[in-house]
Amino acid sequence: MSKLIATNLLLLFVCHLHLIVISHAFSDLEVLMFLKASLIGPGGAGLDDWDDSKTGGDGGGSLHCSFSGVTCDDNSRVTSLNITSVPLFGTIAPEIGLLDKLVNLSLVADNLTGPIPPEMSKLTSLRIVYLSHNDFKGVLNGELVMKMAELEVFDCYDNSLTGLLPTEFVKLPKLRTLNLGGNFFYGSIPEEYAEFQTLEILLLFGNGLSGRIPPGLGRLRNLQNLSLGYYNKYDGGIPPEFGSLSNLRHLDLGGCNLTGEIPATLGKLKQMDTLFLQENNLTGLLPVEFSGCICLMSFDVSLNNLTGEIPMEYSALKNLTLLNLFHNRFHGPVPSYVGDLPNLEVLQIWENEFTFELPENLGSNGRLKQLDISSNHITGMIPRDLCKGGKLEMLILMKNFLLGPIPEKLGECKSLIEFRAMRNFLNGTIPAGMFNLPSLDMIELTDNYLTGDLPQEIGNVKLGSLILSNNRITGNIPPAIGNLKELQTLSLDMNQLVGGMPEEISNLKKLSVLNLEGNGLTGEIPVFLSQCSKLTNLDLSRNNLHGVIPRELTTLQVLNALNLSRNQLTGEIPGELGLMNGLTSLDLSYNDFTGVRPTDGLLKFFPNRSFEGNPNLCPPHARICASASNSGHGSRSGLMTTTSKIVIALVALLTVLLIFACVWMKIRLRNFEKSRAWKLTPFQKLEFNTEDVLECLKEENIIGKGGAGIVYRGSMPAGVEVAIKRLIGHSAGQRDHGFTAEIQTLGKIRHRHIVRLLGYLCNKDTNLLLYEYMSNGSLGEILHGNKGAHLQWESRYRIAVEAAKGLCYLHHDCSPSIIHRDVKSNNILLDSDYEAHVADFGLAKFFHNNGASECMSSIAGSYGYIAPEYAYTLKIDQKSDVYSFGVVLLELITGRKPVGEFGEGVDIVMWVRNTMSELSKPSDAASVLAILDSRLTQYPLASAVNLFKIAMMCVEDESSARPTMRAVVHMLTSSPLQIAGAGAGAAEVQPNLL
Ligand SMILES: *[C@@H]1O[C@H](CO)[C@@H](O)[C@H](O)[C@H]1NC(C)=O
Ligand SMILES: *[C@@H]1O[C@H](CO)[C@@H](O)[C@H](O)[C@H]1NC(C)=O
Numbered sequence: 001m002s003k004l005i006a007t008n009l010l011l012l013f014v015c016h017l018h019l020i021v022i023s024h025a026f027s028d029l030e031v032l033m034f035l036k037a038s039l040i041g042p043g044g045a046g047l048d049d050w051d052d053s054k055t056g057g058d059g060g061g062s063l064h065c066s067f068s069g070v071t072c073d074d075n076s077r078v079t080s081l082n083i084t085s086v087p088l089f090g091t092i093a094p095e096i097g098l099l100d101k102l103v104n105l106s107l108v109a110d111n112l113t114g115p116i117p118p119e120m121s122k123l124t125s126l127r128i129v130y131l132s133h134n135d136f137k138g139v140l141n142g143e144l145v146m147k148m149a150e151l152e153v154f155d156c157y158d159n160s161l162t163g164l165l166p167t168e169f170v171k172l173p174k175l176r177t178l179n180l181g182g183n184f185f186y187g188s189i190p191e192e193y194a195e196f197q198t199l200e201i202l203l204l205f206g207n208g209l210s211g212r213i214p215p216g217l218g219r220l221r222n223l224q225n226l227s228l229g230y231y232n233k234y235d236g237g238i239p240p241e242f243g244s245l246s247n248l249r250h251l252d253l254g255g256c257n258l259t260g261e262i263p264a265t266l267g268k269l270k271q272m273d274t275l276f277l278q279e280n281n282l283t284g285l286l287p288v289e290f291s292g293c294i295c296l297m298s299f300d301v302s303l304n305n306l307t308g309e310i311p312m313e314y315s316a317l318k319n320l321t322l323l324n325l326f327h328n329r330f331h332g333p334v335p336s337y338v339g340d341l342p343n344l345e346v347l348q349i350w351e352n353e354f355t356f357e358l359p360e361n362l363g364s365n366g367r368l369k370q371l372d373i374s375s376n377h378i379t380g381m382i383p384r385d386l387c388k389g390g391k392l393e394m395l396i397l398m399k400n401f402l403l404g405p406i407p408e409k410l411g412e413c414k415s416l417i418e419f420r421a422m423r424n425f426l427n428g429t430i431p432a433g434m435f436n437l438p439s440l441d442m443i444e445l446t447d448n449y450l451t452g453d454l455p456q457e458i459g460n461v462k463l464g465s466l467i468l469s470n471n472r473i474t475g476n477i478p479p480a481i482g483n484l485k486e487l488q489t490l491s492l493d494m495n496q497l498v499g500g501m502p503e504e505i506s507n508l509k510k511l512s513v514l515n516l517e518g519n520g521l522t523g524e525i526p527v528f529l530s531q532c533s534k535l536t537n538l539d540l541s542r543n544n545l546h547g548v549i550p551r552e553l554t555t556l557q558v559l560n561a562l563n564l565s566r567n568q569l570t571g572e573i574p575g576e577l578g579l580m581n582g583l584t585s586l587d588l589s590y591n592d593f594t595g596v597r598p599t600d601g602l603l604k605f606f607p608n609r610s611f612e613g614n615p616n617l618c619p620p621h622a623r624i625c626a627s628a629s630n631s632g633h634g635s636r637s638g639l640m641t642t643t644s645k646i647v648i649a650l651v652a653l654l655t656v657l658l659i660f661a662c663v664w665m666k667i668r669l670r671n672f673e674k675s676r677a678w679k680l681t682p683f684q685k686l687e688f689n690t691e692d693v694l695e696c697l698k699e700e701n702i703i704g705k706g707g708a709g710i711v712y713r714g715s716m717p718a719g720v721e722v723a724i725k726r727l728i729g730h731s732a733g734q735r736d737h738g739f740t741a742e743i744q745t746l747g748k749i750r751h752r753h754i755v756r757l758l759g760y761l762c763n764k765d766t767n768l769l770l771y772e773y774m775s776n777g778s779l780g781e782i783l784h785g786n787k788g789a790h791l792q793w794e795s796r797y798r799i800a801v802e803a804a805k806g807l808c809y810l811h812h813d814c815s816p817s818i819i820h821r822d823v824k825s826n827n828i829l830l831d832s833d834y835e836a837h838v839a840d841f842g843l844a845k846f847f848h849n850n851g852a853s854e855c856m857s858s859i860a861g862s863y864g865y866i867a868p869e870y871a872y873t874l875k876i877d878q879k880s881d882v883y884s885f886g887v888v889l890l891e892l893i894t895g896r897k898p899v900g901e902f903g904e905g906v907d908i909v910m911w912v913r914n915t916m917s918e919l920s921k922p923s924d925a926a927s928v929l930a931i932l933d934s935r936l937t938q939y940p941l942a943s944a945v946n947l948f949k950i951a952m953m954c955v956e957d958e959s960s961a962r963p964t965m966r967a968v969v970h971m972l973t974s975s976p977l978q979i980a981g982a983g984a985g986a987a988e989v990q991p992n993l994l
Pocket of ligand 2: 087109110111133134
């Protein structure tokens, strides 16, 4: 035994000796050359001037002191190595341990990887270590810093380091800054961190930390900046002890699962200028005591569950520049002193229950930049001085009860970029100046009571969207509208405009949507519209237009919807319309067209509905068409007077009548038979007919069966594939329950990530829904089948984002909003590029006639996806969809089915929670690794953690704690690797990092 120890000692001694020998054997020049060799990895570049070929290699010179990034002392020993933003891609060689005079080591944003070499522990002179924005990996061992008694700054922000937070830092007598943010550290914040003596900055945000935040941190009297949030997920709330951090200026606890109330003690932080508590589950009221934080500039408590009113006492917070209260349950007024805050720049209070009027003098401080009060119950007038200082950029007032006119002064607000005020009760005229603002990109004032004419003077400005639908605007469309060269959307529908369309519209070369529906426009359809070559959507319906459809219109290459219905248009319908390849929607109904209905090209696929209400239009292929011969009146001679001619004419007339009657009878009969059998309602141009569809309803074409129906695959003659869903348990013969109306609504929905409903086919007892065919089937089939391994991380994440966007559209952008009711992996379909499309939305409520067992699955989703509140309220809302979506995210992460794999009564959510609770060192990262689909070969941990975190928010038991789909999309798309971008708070921290 003792022999063994002796041998070990000897070995140790030899090693030690060896090192000493090395340190004497290599000059700093040689060490730097070692470093260079390993710093530059595969594909790396830079450090070109680190070149030792000019010396004899004696090592005594000072050549290396002139290398870029190198600083030496008088003895030519390296004291500082500072290499920033050089794409090196290599690692730090262990030889760095030989630069024992090094004081400053800054290797920032050099794309370095590998471990931080333990040999660095010998660099006992180090004062400053910056290793941020690289990809250093491995466990950060505290022994590394144990002997660095001089260390003042240690910053390894934004790397891939892991392990528990090292406690050794606490012993360093001079440490001022410790930044371990943006890594994968897990476990709790050590209680020992309360013992730091000199620490001023402690940044631990953006890791996988858990447990309670140690109250002892309240003892760090020198602390100025404390940031612990984002991606960390703590138990419990904010320690009231933080009220003792008397030097604290910046406290950022955003996005880290904090619960409970905001401690009133924080009101003692007299120096605090920034308090970020957004994106938590904080409840209760805003503490009145915060009125003591007189330095407070940025105050963000958005995205919590806070209630109550904004305390009157906050009038003392004269330095507030940012006040974010959105998405809570605040009520009461926005106090009038908010208007007096001299520095207020950002006020965002959307999605609350605020009432009363806005402070009359809001904005009169001359600094307001952003105001968003959407979705409250605010009434009164729009304050006059919002843009007094000429800084206002965003003014969003949607969905409130605002009255009165838009202040004239907003028409002088040159800084304004976005102005949205739809769904209010605004009246009066839109300030003329508004149409001349140089930065304005969007005006959206739909659904108000605005009156007056559009101004005759419109500047040559950037406006991209001008949306004034459903108001009471009168007068002509001014010719000056042609000055809006950047305009893409012009929606003036449902107003009281009169006169013709001015020729200047043809200057709008970027115009994509022109909607003038429901006005009193007169004149002919102008030929010059054909010069707006980017038009995709042209709606001139419900006006008083006359004349013919100009053939030139058919040169619009990208037009896909043309609505000219309900005018007094005449003449023949140009067959060239059928050659416009993009046209998917055409409505020419209720006009006065004559001649034979053309069937050129695509025209034969449009339904009769597109042409109905034209009494003088002959059906397609009519051999004899009275209106057509009438229209040829130019060649008619009035000189036929002889009886023979009269007789001939009479005979001819009789023959015509007879033939016409026959044709008419035949058509009637055919239509009658058809209507008795099947009725096809297309929602876009269909290149097939009823027979084509019915032919596909064969056993061998079945591609799926579910609670609500059987799905067939149909190959249509033109090579188009469709999915035909035959609904069970509901038929038009039974009471309709609004089914047809609902289908109509669904047919109108167009979104890239929603499966398009092409049409609807029904007869007395069958309903068939025709959908786009998705060649890769459902996410559920793929994920839970043997092809699941092909779906690697990147695809899964992309599918999550795409499906979220589809759902978000249904919830937030459709009017009325649509609840899916059956979100599950089997209802997320993948096209040939594996792009995700949400299917089967909004239907589940119509299937209450099914058997008892299917009752659950059809009314409110499928087993394993049902939100807990359904069990006791039997009600569902958007948040129930969010829950189901969370389950889908868990399926993507784990590759497991929502039920059936975890034992009796255990679903995927419970299983994940159980697994997490059994971890010895719980953290998001550890949880993810414990549940991650083993078929995933490569995945960025940060991305997996992000998806997991979002999934767990979605499956919160309390429906109000779940995010909205809009928030989900936001969280999914703000990249997890750019942790600094995760919230306003992190962005604020940035300047301190380097
Ligand atoms: C490193 O060099 C950059 C300029 O290249 C300088 O801005 C930065 O302050 C230096 N960092 C340290 C810690 O010396
Ligand atoms: C190198 O790192 C920087 C920041 O750390 C990053 O923005 C950049 O994309 C990386 N370059 C490559 C080629 O990976």
